[in-house]
Amino acid sequence: MSDEVKPGFVRVRLDLSYDGKDFHGWAKQAGGQRTVQGEIEDALRTVTRSSETYELTVAGRTDAGVHARGQVAHVDLPQALWAEHRDKLLRRLAGRLAHDVRIWRVEEAPPGFNARFSAIWRRYAYRVTDNPGGVDPLLRGHVLWHDWPLDVDAMNAAAERLVGEHDFAAYCKRRDGATTIRTLQELRWERLPGGVLEATVRADAFCHNMVRSLVGALLFVGDGHRPVDWPGKVLAAGVRDSAVHVVRPHGLTLEEVGYPADTLLAARNLEARNKRSLSGRGGCC
Numbered sequence: 001m002s003d004e005v006k007p008g009f010v011r012v013r014l015d016l017s018y019d020g021k022d023f024h025g026w027a028k029q030a031g032g033q034r035t036v037q038g039e040i041e042d043a044l045r046t047v048t049r050s051s052e053t054y055e056l057t058v059a060g061r062t063d064a065g066v067h068a069r070g071q072v073a074h075v076d077l078p079q080a081l082w083a084e085h086r087d088k089l090l091r092r093l094a095g096r097l098a099h100d101v102r103i104w105r106v107e108e109a110p111p112g113f114n115a116r117f118s119a120i121w122r123r124y125a126y127r128v129t130d131n132p133g134g135v136d137p138l139l140r141g142h143v144l145w146h147d148w149p150l151d152v153d154a155m156n157a158a159a160e161r162l163v164g165e166h167d168f169a170a171y172c173k174r175r176d177g178a179t180t181i182r183t184l185q186e187l188r189w190e191r192l193p194g195g196v197l198e199a200t201v202r203a204d205a206f207c208h209n210m211v212r213s214l215v216g217a218l219l220f221v222g223d224g225h226r227p228v229d230w231p232g233k234v235l236a237a238g239v240r241d242s243a244v245h246v247v248r249p250h251g252l253t254l255e256e257v258g259y260p261a262d263t264l265l266a267a268r269n270l271e272a273r274n275k276r277s278l279s280g281r282g283g284c285c
Contacts (some may be wrong), residue, residue, distance in 0.1 A: 013109040020100040047092040070256040074115040087118030112265035117272040144251035148223035155222040159187040161232035172207035216245035
């Protein structure tokens with residue numbers, strides 16, 4: 001599948017962050033609900049005085065209530081429009097966008113770049129506190145309160161059994177035609193000095209609800225409700241387990257998206273579009 005930019009257009013990379021509290025996720029929706037994509041596309045159309053809406057492609061669609069610190073998107077703009085607005089676009093977008101979404105960088109993308117298909121990993125953080133007094137009021141929109149003491153060592157022991165390439169069907173909400181095979185590159189917990197527990201979750205890609213389901217399973221291990229080997233057994237079973245709780249979205253933040261060297265972007269685009277299986281690769285999704 002070709003990812004060439006249409007003649008007369010320029011592909012522009014946007015690096016951005018947002019507080020997901022008042023958004024119904026990233027993707028535009030019918031019915032006028034507020035979304036990150038909708039807000040940025042509207043602002044871009046306004047500040048460039050365009051009659052047309054130029055659609056964004058994002059590295060990872062986030063659900064309602066999920067935050068992002070290091071989100072990446074791209075948009076293809078007419079060359080003349082880009083030439084006219086490029087030097088002032090960042091400041092004008094800052095003046096137009098609401099304060100819960102910020103664009104930090106706007107630049108012409110290298111050849112072959114695709115915000116979604118060029119990415120080689122996405123890194124999320126999920127933050128929890130088991131403080132018996134609850135969550136710091138200044139962090140309440142980004143930290144989950146878990147009303148049981150948590151054993152970080154047990155959670156990390158359970159997490160080790162989930163790392164690698166697996167079919168994560170047991171931890172994903174299925175979507176027709178979409179694979180649930182993913183390579184989980186990193187999953188670990190750390191108790192920070194302020195008492196917040198932070199999970200680092202990094203993978204080549206994620207399926208729907210995967211991170212929040214993994215966190216939910218590991219919290220059950222951490223508070224003693226399930227043994228260390230339970231999350232691995234759920235994974236091996238390959239079916240959704242009603243005991244796996246999908247934790248609330250506000251503790252989750254997309255922290256960073258990784259890309260290969262510019263010379264490898266085109267090859268990565270093709271690889272990412274191949275539908276995976278554990279026995280081999282093939283077919284275009």
